[in-house]
Amino acid sequence: MKTLLALALALLIAPAAQAAEDRIQRVISPGGIEAWLVEEPAIPMVAVEVIFSGGARVDAEGQDGAAYLASGLIEEGAGDMDSQGFALRKEDLSARISFSSGRDEFTVGMRALSANLEESFELLHIALTEPTFEQRQIDRVRDQVLSGMKSDLVDPNTQAATEWFAQAFPGTSYGRPTKGTPETINALTRADLLDTYGRMAVTSRMKIGVVGDIDAATLGPLLDATFGDLPEGEALDTSPIDPVTVSGVHVIEADIPQSTAIFGHRGMMRDDPDFIPAFVMNHIFGGGGFGSRLTTEVREKNGLAYSVYSYLAPYERAALYMGGVATANERVAESLDLIRAEWRRMAEQGVTEAELEAAKKYLTGAFALRFDSNAKIAGYLAGLQASGLGIDYIDTRNDLVNAVTVEDINRVAGELLKPDELFIVVVGDPEGLDESN
Amino acid sequence: MRRFLAFLTVVLAPQSALAEPVVTSFELENGMRGVVIEDHRAPVVTHMVWYQVGSADETPGKTGIAHYLEHLLFKGTDTIPSGRFSEIVAENGGQENAFTSRDYTGYFQNIAADRLGLMMEMEADRMRNLTIGDDDWQAERDVVSEERRMRTDNRPSAKFREQFSAALYLSHPYGKPVIGWKSEVEALTKEDALEFYKRFYAPGNAILVVAGDVTPDEVERLARETYGKIAAVDLPEHTRSVEPPHLAERRIEMVDRRVAQPQFMRGYLAPSYVTAEPGEAEGLVLLADILGGGTTRRMQRIMTQDTDMAIYAGAYYSGMARDHGEFVIYAGPKGDATLAQVEGAMDWILEDLLAHGVTEEELARSKKSLIADEIYSQDSQRSLARQYGAALTVGLTIEDIQSWRSRVEATTADDVLNAARKVLDRRNSVTGFLRGPDAGKEATQ
Numbered sequence: 001m002k003t004l005l006a007l008a009l010a011l012l013i014a015p016a017a018q019a020a021e022d023r024i025q026r027v028i029s030p031g032g033i034e035a036w037l038v039e040e041p042a043i044p045m046v047a048v049e050v051i052f053s054g055g056a057r058v059d060a061e062g063q064d065g066a067a068y069l070a071s072g073l074i075e076e077g078a079g080d081m082d083s084q085g086f087a088l089r090k091e092d093l094s095a096r097i098s099f100s101s102g103r104d105e106f107t108v109g110m111r112a113l114s115a116n117l118e119e120s121f122e123l124l125h126i127a128l129t130e131p132t133f134e135q136r137q138i139d140r141v142r143d144q145v146l147s148g149m150k151s152d153l154v155d156p157n158t159q160a161a162t163e164w165f166a167q168a169f170p171g172t173s174y175g176r177p178t179k180g181t182p183e184t185i186n187a188l189t190r191a192d193l194l195d196t197y198g199r200m201a202v203t204s205r206m207k208i209g210v211v212g213d214i215d216a217a218t219l220g221p222l223l224d225a226t227f228g229d230l231p232e233g234e235a236l237d238t239s240p241i242d243p244v245t246v247s248g249v250h251v252i253e254a255d256i257p258q259s260t261a262i263f264g265h266r267g268m269m270r271d272d273p274d275f276i277p278a279f280v281m282n283h284i285f286g287g288g289g290f291g292s293r294l295t296t297e298v299r300e301k302n303g304l305a306y307s308v309y310s311y312l313a314p315y316e317r318a319a320l321y322m323g324g325v326a327t328a329n330e331r332v333a334e335s336l337d338l339i340r341a342e343w344r345r346m347a348e349q350g351v352t353e354a355e356l357e358a359a360k361k362y363l364t365g366a367f368a369l370r371f372d373s374n375a376k377i378a379g380y381l382a383g384l385q386a387s388g389l390g391i392d393y394i395d396t397r398n399d400l401v402n403a404v405t406v407e408d409i410n411r412v413a414g415e416l417l418k419p420d421e422l423f424i425v426v427v428g429d430p431e432g433l434d435e436s437n
Numbered sequence: 438m439r440r441f442l443a444f445l446t447v448v449l450a451p452q453s454a455l456a457e458p459v460v461t462s463f464e465l466e467n468g469m470r471g472v473v474i475e476d477h478r479a480p481v482v483t484h485m486v487w488y489q490v491g492s493a494d495e496t497p498g499k500t501g502i503a504h505y506l507e508h509l510l511f512k513g514t515d516t517i518p519s520g521r522f523s524e525i526v527a528e529n530g531g532q533e534n535a536f537t538s539r540d541y542t543g544y545f546q547n548i549a550a551d552r553l554g555l556m557m558e559m560e561a562d563r564m565r566n567l568t569i570g571d572d573d574w575q576a577e578r579d580v581v582s583e584e585r586r587m588r589t590d591n592r593p594s595a596k597f598r599e600q601f602s603a604a605l606y607l608s609h610p611y612g613k614p615v616i617g618w619k620s621e622v623e624a625l626t627k628e629d630a631l632e633f634y635k636r637f638y639a640p641g642n643a644i645l646v647v648a649g650d651v652t653p654d655e656v657e658r659l660a661r662e663t664y665g666k667i668a669a670v671d672l673p674e675h676t677r678s679v680e681p682p683h684l685a686e687r688r689i690e691m692v693d694r695r696v697a698q699p700q701f702m703r704g705y706l707a708p709s710y711v712t713a714e715p716g717e718a719e720g721l722v723l724l725a726d727i728l729g730g731g732t733t734r735r736m737q738r739i740m741t742q743d744t745d746m747a748i749y750a751g752a753y754y755s756g757m758a759r760d761h762g763e764f765v766i767y768a769g770p771k772g773d774a775t776l777a778q779v780e781g782a783m784d785w786i787l788e789d790l791l792a793h794g795v796t797e798e799e800l801a802r803s804k805k806s807l808i809a810d811e812i813y814s815q816d817s818q819r820s821l822a823r824q825y826g827a828a829l830t831v832g833l834t835i836e837d838i839q840s841w842r843s844r845v846e847a848t849t850a851d852d853v854l855n856a857a858r859k860v861l862d863r864r865n866s867v868t869g870f871l872r873g874p875d876a877g878k879e880a881t882q
Contacts, residue, residue: 040478042478084738084742088733094806140745151697257590257591303583328582367530368530369531372481372483373818
């Protein structure tokens with residue numbers, strides 16, 4: 001596989017399929033619940049994605065990991081079904097339902113066959129409104145999470161990211177692992193989890209995308225039946241959190257042949273007027289896979305890495321500009337020197353007209369590509385709403401990219417890229433690396 | 438019995454009525470085959486060329502050459518300089534990549550449907566006209582070494598899998614890692630790559646797969662104008678070592694300080710879709726699902742719920758291969774449970790199945806689940822194209838792919854039991870333990 005990690009990480013602002021752009025409908029149910037819908041009758045299935053803003057941010061003080069654990073328990077029993085009963089019902093309907101909770105969001109995904117649509121939504125309704133959180137299942141899923149945490153402690157990427165975030169966001173939820181720690185999750189009671197869950201699936205922070213073999217008239221009543229009796233919930237603190245400028249290199253010793261590095265500093269919020277120029281700049285710098293400056297210098301010319309990338313990471317309350325690389329211990333210092341030099345070159349000299357033109361051609365041309373499935377488009381529709389972007393964003397997005405000038409990018413690059421503020425965490429046994437703080 | 442039949446009718450009828458994707462095929466005079474999968478949901482296309490050559494076709498001592506060559510195919514031809522291929526794809530708003538497996542090597546672009554001709558022209562060009570610059574090949578070999586460190590050497594579970602596969606095959610090249618052994622990868626040369634390229638990259642050894650907003654006529658016309666102009670080439674036989682009969686089960690244990698969760702794994706050599714007797718591969722697919730396909734299946738139910746001795750447990754069958762399939766069971770012990778205890782419990786599950794077979798309800802549930810997966814997989818143009826490409830490249834036909842659903846539906850409980858009896862023979866197997874240094878003490882207590 002020649003896949004670059006960068007490609008996967010670059011999907012921060014994702015355009016929708018061109019074929020879908022004229023077809024997004026804003027559906028308001030009789031009960032007032034909004035969903036964005038694209039009708040797609042070609043395959044007899046429907047994909048649904050629901051994003052609840054919150055995620056680990058709803059964890060109470062000292063209860064880190066509660067939302068993560070709760071999201072893993074929803075399928076382990078709901079209504080009068082136990083864990084097996086729920087799974088059997090899902091099988092009877094051939095429905096696929098998933099729940100996950102991250103730093104900022106609790107996400108629910110469903111794929112259902114058209115033939116079983118109503119029953120599938122009803123199952124989702126029971127899962128969302130009547131999870132049982134039986135003690136035996138809490139203990140079992142907690143053990144799974146604890147096992148995952150032990151594995152995280154020896155996974156170089158997770159080790160590096162955990163350390164990076166801990167130092168950049170001390171004393172805030174962004175500085176703590178989304179899964180919590182053994183201490184915090186071992187202390188969680190059933191009551192704590194139910195209490196946390198009560199803040200996760202709430203209508204005031206809910207965004208819904210639906211794509212498939214369904215029309216607005218059918219969807220409206222299903223929205224009410226599925227989500228209508230969820231609590232409204234309370235607003236969360238969205239005040240900005242400023243990442244600490246750490247600077248320098250921090251090494252976590254590990255007996256592995258290749259050093260894994262994660263680096264970055266403060267970034268740009270999604271609603272910043274300069275976000276699009278920054279996005280285009282990042283594509284040229286390290287977001288675009290083959291042809292990006294980081295890949296050209298570190299991989300193509302010097303053979304120092306299989307994967308080197310950068311990305312804008314706009315979270316709900318903070319923004320980062322991040323990147324990563326993995327290079328043999330003996331040569332990782334060389335990789336990091338090249339990356340620092342590129343960081344400085346971009347900050348000081350910006351991009352050329354030719355680079356910008358190539359980036360525009362790619363970004364606008366690839367507009368239609370990222371959504372070759374109903375499930376991906378549903379996720380995009382929910383994501384657009386969660387990012388506060390309008391339903392017309394898809395129509396205007398390529399114009400926004402095309403309007404970016406070299407001057408815009410050079411100004412934004414100078415403001416955003418701070419080579420002296422780069423904080424680099426390396427996991428491995430690196431040679432010749434000047435560790436400083 | 439009657440009740441069961443009624444259940445089957447209700448459950449399976451709506452799914453069986455679903456349409457298959459529209460798939461057509463053609464063949465060019467130079468032997469290259471083409472397959473078109475129509476998907477008109479969006480004005481985009483997935484263009485893939487699959488070569489019937491993979492790591493199993495490598496010369497002894499040159500492991501990793503198929504994958505290394507895959508990287509080098511981005512390094513230019515007589516007319517397109519190094520790196521320019523990717524630039525052209527990007528300028529046209531396309532995404533691209535490539536992959537190497539035991540049996541095949543594939544290249545693809547996802548792009549606006551009206552750029553298909555350009556992609557075919559470039560892909561046809563690099564089928565025969567590769568040139569590799571002197572600077573490029575050494576840097577790219579370093580890239581592959583970094584890829585190996587990232588995927589394998591830095592990860593105990595991946596190193597374990599590599600040892601496991603090497604132990605499963607006594608002679609057949611499926612035992613070698615696709616990315617190659619470290620010392621051999623580091624010694625590969627430009628000449629090795631070009632020699633391999635000239636032997637295997639030819640129209641008669643390639644399959645074109647196009648999925649998306651296209652018509653079969655248009656694809657065939659474009660294919661004739663591009664791939665059709667390449668002269669036919671005599672192809673070498675796939676000369677692979679033949680696996681001798683297995684007379685002794687093998688056991689491996691790997692201890693690594695960076696293992697947090699111990700792991701039990703057993704793999705059985707099995708027939709593949711290509712080599713299986715009728716009904717056997719379908720029996721194995723269903724067997725894997727009945728044993729380890731999810732929360733309600735035997736292994737997860739018994740290991741993670743009833744006995745609570747495992748964090749996870751499951752089984753899978755990988756049969757999409759030219760020469761051999763593999764049937765694998767695995768589990769991660771929990772708490773005080775040892776790897777030996779987990780192995781014992783997993784063996785009990787297998788023995789119970791071999792003694793009593795599977796129930797009609799289990800069979801119906803697994804069929805339904807597998808068929809639903811197949812329907813959902815139609816949602817992704819890229820994965821549909823990959824399914825067809827992989828199946829055709831290992832030697833199956835479009836009819837084989839399209840009759841899969843009815844063959845699975847026709848599989849009986851006896852078919853499943855017969856497949857289980859044939860394959861679940863310990864002499865055909867490797868049992869592997871992966872653990873950290875501390876877990877050993879636990880095991881001897």
